[in-house]
Amino acid sequence: MTGPLFAIVARDLRLTLGRGSEGLVTVFFFVLVVSVFALALGGDTALVARAAAGIIWTAAVLSALLTLESVYHRDYADGTLDLLLLSPLSPWHIVAAKMLSHWLLGGALLLPAALVAAPLLFIPAAALPVLLLSLLFGTLYLSLLGGLGAALTLGSRRPGVLLVVIVLPLYTPMLLLGGMAAAAALAEMPVRPYLLLQAALFLAALPLAPAAAAVSLTTNMRSS
Amino acid sequence: MAKRLFSSTLSFADVACIRGNRLLFQNFSASLAAGGVLRLAGANGAGKTSLLRIVARALPHAAGRILWDGVNILENENIAHNARFAFLPADDRDLKLLETARENLHFWAVLWCIENSAAAIDAALAAMGLSSLADTPVRVFSAGQKRRLSLARIILKQCPLWLLDEPFNALDDAAIDLLSQAMAAHLAAGGMVMMATHHHPDIKNMQTAHLAAAQVAA
Numbered sequence: 001m002t003g004p005l006f007a008i009v010a011r012d013l014r015l016t017l018g019r020g021s022e023g024l025v026t027v028f029f030f031v032l033v034v035s036v037f038a039l040a041l042g043g044d045t046a047l048v049a050r051a052a053a054g055i056i057w058t059a060a061v062l063s064a065l066l067t068l069e070s071v072y073h074r075d076y077a078d079g080t081l082d083l084l085l086l087s088p089l090s091p092w093h094i095v096a097a098k099m100l101s102h103w104l105l106g107g108a109l110l111l112p113a114a115l116v117a118a119p120l121l122f123i124p125a126a127a128l129p130v131l132l133l134s135l136l137f138g139t140l141y142l143s144l145l146g147g148l149g150a151a152l153t154l155g156s157r158r159p160g161v162l163l164v165v166i167v168l169p170l171y172t173p174m175l176l177l178g179g180m181a182a183a184a185a186l187a188e189m190p191v192r193p194y195l196l197l198q199a200a201l202f203l204a205a206l207p208l209a210p211a212a213a214a215v216s217l218t219t220n221m222r223s224s
Numbered sequence: 225m226a227k228r229l230f231s232s233t234l235s236f237a238d239v240a241c242i243r244g245n246r247l248l249f250q251n252f253s254a255s256l257a258a259g260g261v262l263r264l265a266g267a268n269g270a271g272k273t274s275l276l277r278i279v280a281r282a283l284p285h286a287a288g289r290i291l292w293d294g295v296n297i298l299e300n301e302n303i304a305h306n307a308r309f310a311f312l313p314a315d316d317r318d319l320k321l322l323e324t325a326r327e328n329l330h331f332w333a334v335l336w337c338i339e340n341s342a343a344a345i346d347a348a349l350a351a352m353g354l355s356s357l358a359d360t361p362v363r364v365f366s367a368g369q370k371r372r373l374s375l376a377r378i379i380l381k382q383c384p385l386w387l388l389d390e391p392f393n394a395l396d397d398a399a400i401d402l403l404s405q406a407m408a409a410h411l412a413a414g415g416m417v418m419m420a421t422h423h424h425p426d427i428k429n430m431q432t433a434h435l436a437a438a439q440v441a442a
Contacts, residue, residue, distance in 0.1 A: 007334035011320075018322050079318035086280050087335050088307040222284050 004089045005097045012101035015074075026063045026106040027113045033059035034117040045122055052121035053131070053182030057175055059117070060110055060135060061168070064142045068167065069159055071102050071150040072217070085221050091214035099147035099210060107139025123186070130185035130195070137198040138178045144202075144209035145170045151213035154220055174201055230384035230414035231258045232293050232308070234279075239288030241274045248274055249435045250287065258384075258414035261407075261427050266435035272420035273314060275435065276387045279418065280311050307336070310381040314389040314420075316370040321363035325354055325373050328362060329380055336381055348380040351406050353399065367394040372402075379406055386410060388419035400425075 037055040041048050048055075075081040075098075084094050111132055118128060149167040153159035181194035233256060240250035248271030256262055264272040277283035279290060281297065289296045297305050319328050326345060333341035349358050352372040362370065371394045378386055386407075392400060404425060407417055411427075 004335045004337065007331055011331050015320060015322055077317075078320075079313055079315070080320070082282065082313070083311065083318055083332075084335070086282055086306055086309075086311050087332075088303060088337075089335060090303055221282055 004087075005093050005100075008084070008094065008097035009101045009104065012098070013104060016101075016105055024109070026067055027109045029066055030059050030063040030110050030113050031117055033062055034120055038120045049122040049186070052118075052123050053179050053186065055121060056114060056117065056123075056131065056135070056182065057138070057178050060107075060114075060139060061142065061171060061175065063110065064106055064139065064146060065164055065167065067102065067106050068146040068150050068163055071098050071147050072154055073150075073159075076154055081217070082221060085218060091218050092210050095147060095151065095210040095213040095217065099143050099213075102147060103140055103143035107143050110139055111135060126188075127182070127185040130191045131182050133195055134178050134181040134191075134198055137195070137202045138174050141174045141198075141202045141205055142167075142171060144205040148209045148213045148216070151216040151220075154217065155224065174198060177201070228258070228412075228414040229382075230416075232384045232414075232416070233257050233291075234385065234416055234418075235291045237289045237291065239275070239278065239290060240286040241271050241278060241283075242286040243271075243274060247286075252288065252433070252435065254431065254433050256416045256418070256431075258416065259411045259429075261411065261417045261419075261430040263425075263430055263432045264418065264420040264435060265422070265432055270435040272435055273389050276311070276389055276418060276420055279385075279387055280309060281305065282311075308383055309385040309387050310378040310383050312374055312378050312386070312388040312391055314393070316367075316374045319362045319365075319370055319373060322361065324359050324361055325349060325365075325376075326358045328373060329377060332377055333380060338380060338382065344380055344382070348376040351379050351402065352376040353402050368396055368399060371395055372399055375403060375406070379410075384415050386415065386417045386419070388417065388421070390421055391419055392421055392423045392425070 034055055037051070037059070038048055041051065072081055075084065085091055114131060114135055115128065118131070123131065146167050149163045149170075150159070152166060153162045156162060177194050177198045181191050181198065184191045184194060235255035236253050238250070239252040241248045252275065254262055264275060266272055274283055278285045285298055290298050292305070292308065323331075326349070329345045329348060330341065333345055338344050346355070349355050352375050354369070354372055354376060357365070357369065362373065365373065375391065378388070391403060395403065404427065407427065411417065
């Protein structure tokens with residue numbers, strides 16, 4: 001099963017990167033949002049440092065939302081999704097592959113981008129490992145739930161706003177834990193419980209989100 | 225005499241289809257043995273595409289049974305059914321324009337777990353007369369060349385049942401000959417073909433079913 005799954009991921013990466021700038025837009029957006037915050041808060045070092053975790057997480061959520069609509073959209077619009085769902089590969093695997101490509105083209109790139117953004121927000125180097133680990137779970141979780149949201153809104157006339165309204169509430173637990181983990185790291189408090197809870201959220205979403213999205217896509221195909 | 229690869233049978237019993245609130249057809253019955261061809265005819269909107277999609281389970285049926293080797297495929301949610309058919313949509317939008325012909329086929333060869341894929345891809349391209357365009361991006365293909373590539377994908381899948389929606393669209397005479405040869409080879413191997421077309425291809429033992437609402441067909 002892994003061959004076909006990675007064929008889908010590899011094709012998504014190749015086609016997206018083949019279109020040039022599109023692949024990196026998430027990263028630039030992320031760094032820009034962080035810099036806008038840093039600039040808008042002026043030179044108040046203490047204020048920026050205190051808000052740093054919140055700013056990083058807000059920027060990560062916004063940049064992931066930016067590309068969610070396109071998780072299935074291109075394959076849906078050109079009929080490839082139909083043929084994929086009519087292949088012997090299970091819909092769960094197809095959806096999981098799509099979510100993995102979304103993460104590789106967005107969330108995964110935010111980890112190095114966060115390293116670039118950290119000095120802008122006066123985040124000390126000691127807090128970086130925790131921030132990165134927490135962002136790793138957070139971005140994976142966002143791609144899973146975002147892929148579910150994109151599946152639910154596929155074919156609707158204006159999916160953008162609907163998608164945000166569906167995905168953001170689902171994302172709040174991860175956002176809370178991520179913010180708390182980062183705050184604890186900055187205050188040099190124990191971070192383990194927050195990271196473990198983040199990992200647990202991710203592991204719960206890992207089988208469930210693709211399963212729900214698969215049902216949604218199959219139903220969508222059979223009713224269109 | 226070609227080697228017989230497939231020996232499955234397909235039969236329809238009183239299949240009906242409703243789209244929206246409209247009854248497209250009902251009491252559709254037909255049967256196909258290994259090597260059989262069923263041409264679906266009927267006016268635009270009679271439900272030819274819908275019937276093909278019902279066989280692929282991409283559309284719900286309103287009533288009836290479709291038996292594959294005697295087993296109703298409409299009741300058991302068995303993903304293995306998807307390995308039995310190759311589906312040709314009426315348009316060729318699903319080809320990725322940025323990829324070459326070979327890359328397009330390679331993706332599906334991996335997805336379908338085709339053994340010996342490089343040789344199989346070359347054979348499928350050759351069968352539709354696309355060998356010289358194998359490494360050309362599909363974005364510069366003409367409508368007929370795209371159709372040939374979609375048909376090469378059907379050949380590549382090496383499965384018992386071909387579900388073809390308007391296979392002759394945009395094809396020139398040479399391509400129609402190539403498709404007829406490919407179809408003959410598929411049938412000689414024991415395969416089955418269901419196609420929706422207004423053409424009258426010259427194929428031995430072809431059955432034609434006329435789809436129309438509230439009428440017993442075939």
